[in-house]
Amino acid sequence: MRPRGQPYDTEYVTGFGCALSVRHALLALLSEGPKYGLQLRQEFEARTGEVWPLNVGQVYTTLQRLERDRMVESDDAGDGPQKGFRITRDGEAELAAWLRTPPDLSSPPRDELVIKILIAVQVPDVDVHEVIQAHRRYLVQLMQEWTRLKDYTADRDLGFGLAVDAELFRLDAVVRWLDAADGRIKRASLERLDTERLPLPKVARKAVVRP
């Protein structure tokens, strides 16, 4: 979350290591039809609450901003939870554009685990395979917990199942990278051993013996 006082500090909540746009989530709820403020708050919580905990105040402030930006219209029936909202053409266009705009994945994230393994390779007397295994065990344990959660709940909640799948695939990719690193480091060390044990190439020795 951004620090308080910054513009749009209430527009995003974090979860799963990424930001969810409260603004677009509300537009999506209103795209189903007009809704009351209280109803929006309840539906927002019901659909995302377990995964993305949210301060309920954020729903109302964001609705006010959406109205200011002409993305939603209200029925002017006071400011209470019974105030009705509906999405405008602008709001629908904004939602459609947002859904189709790919997030920026072009630059690789700074990955602490990658850095740790790269350093472990350099440090003398560190068993890199043991370091890799410690991380692999942690990740697989985490995956076991997510899988158990999916087993308990995901059948009843498609959105939640999709979110858990995303996390499982992300962790799985890290485990696969560790597996690949493990194999690559092992092969590199075997090749180094072979080079050290190899006698001098025959041609070179002949060249030395010849007068």
Add this chain to the structure above:
Amino acid sequence: MTVLELVAVSKVYGEGPAQVRALQDISLTVDEGELVAVMGPSGSGKSTLLTIAGTLEEPTTGDVLVAGVSVVGMSRNDRARLRRRSIGYVFQDFNLLAGLTAAENVSLPLELDGVPAKSARAAGLHALEALGLRDRAASFPDELSGGERQRVAIARAVVGDRGLLLADEPSGALDSVNGEAVMRLIRAACQRGVAGVVVTHDAQLASWADRVVFLRDGRVVDQTAPAAGPESLLSPNP
């Protein structure tokens, strides 16, 4: 109750300089109702571990106990009977017999064991029904989808109340949704009391297990801690 126990199992192939130590001093127990995944890269000894656990091969040293009975030193016939009655296998490529229907494939192990055809067929249909395949019982393997074929293979592995289920990369070439379905079925079999061992290099499959054992160069190098409750991931500030 412990269904499978490997005690200091080692397996050596070949002699002299060509000697390969496929497994070294492996000890592993799998209890009734427990699903254990064995994870490791190619060549780590996963498949050898499974063939020894399934009594298809003997260890060079060490012992294998199935339901408390030592398998080492058993006659070939006794081992074959133990396999037919107590152990079910699920292979990567399903290994269904093309000329038999789904129901015949499933009831075959029971018939081979001398169970009368009628009872074997009833047990086979029951196993298919449990996996949602009752209406595909008369279909031949080439009339089934990949996911259905694998479900038939799982039905065949658990038919007749066999207590030990061994699976080698059981999701094979299936996509992730069907692969997950396979693991759900194996887990469901374990929840009914079967002891299961799945060997795989796939962390997503392994994460369905109660315990994951890591194999490297023929040795058990690590295993996951006992499962934490799912609620641990749902704290307000993960």
